Amino acid sequence: MRAADVLGRVILVTGKEEFLGARTVEDVKAAVREHDAEAEFSDASAADLTLASLGEMAAPSLFSAVRCVVVRNLENLPDESVEGLVAYAGAPVEDVALVLVHGGGQKGSGVLTKPAQSSGPVTEHKSEELKPSDFPGFVAGEVRRHGATIDREAAVVLIEAVGRDLRSLAGAASQPDQRLPGGADRRGAGPPLLRGPRGGEVLRRGRRGLRRPRPGGAGGACAGRWTRAPPRC
Missing domain, CATH: 3.40.50.300 (P-loop containing nucleotide triphosphate hydrolases)
Structure with a gap:
């Protein structure tokens, strides 16, 4: 905007x-x-x-x-x-x-x-309430806001793990480095998204489904970085 x-x-x-x-x-x-x-x-x-x-x-x-x-x-x-x-x-x-x-x-x-x-x-x-079929698109949009992409399968797993509260989904989508690619340990500690019985599946499928642009590619030099706040280029 x-x-x-x-x-x-x-x-x-x-x-x-x-x-x-x-x-x-x-x-x-x-x-x-x-x-x-x-x-x-x-x-x-x-x-x-x-x-x-x-x-x-x-x-x-x-x-x-x-x-x-x-x-x-x-x-x-x-x-x-x-x-x-x-x-x-x-x-x-x-x-x-x-x-x-x-x-x-x-x-x-x-x-x-x-x-x-x-x-x-x-x-x-x-600001209409989302239908079930709208949630993967919402997650994909939230991930794009932070300079990365996620495929539909990984988005569905994320929704199943977090639930359909939009604020929680947006928070999870804003921190994929901490919540998807790693951070869980054998005792079940670590980032909230990775706790519980679906944590291992989120890790495995999240690694495959999450894609970040390479530095210098589309989106600019800082598009490949992921921080708590949106990249400022």
Whole structure:
């Protein structure tokens, strides 16, 4: 996600999958922060939002004109604030990224359609609950975020070992050097992913299924390294 994708735009984050919604919000913040290290960030509940408070959060400060405003629980937006929010969505401030987070469900669903139907630049990111068939693709995507690849068979083994909690899967996928290729001992100690009856299978099949780009290949010189944080090249 780039700054051009979020600044001067309204980002609707909808759906019941909390982890994916939170990931989208963090991606927006990261894009704004990369564009301007001194950008300011505001976080508010929709229940407390008024046209005046939205204007205050979107207004430039003495330190930076670039801002990211996150409004959570859009389903709780007061009726008297809907018109003002729709008006803002029709003409958002150029240097502001406004993120509206709706938790899914029927409550407040009518509020979602109004910004989306406005003439302004509005982008919706849906955070729907994953179907069983979606999980291997999710794992593969998480591994790619950290500069490597994993085949479907190894992804399935990882899911069977960790479970279908997205946060846990993302954590496991971010540390393959520690969790897949090695680290278990005969007593069953070692990284959490390798404990239990499936640990040996995860090791064997994980070694075969995990592939990291060679330094200097696609992805740049540091694409082959794997650390706790995403590579910074």
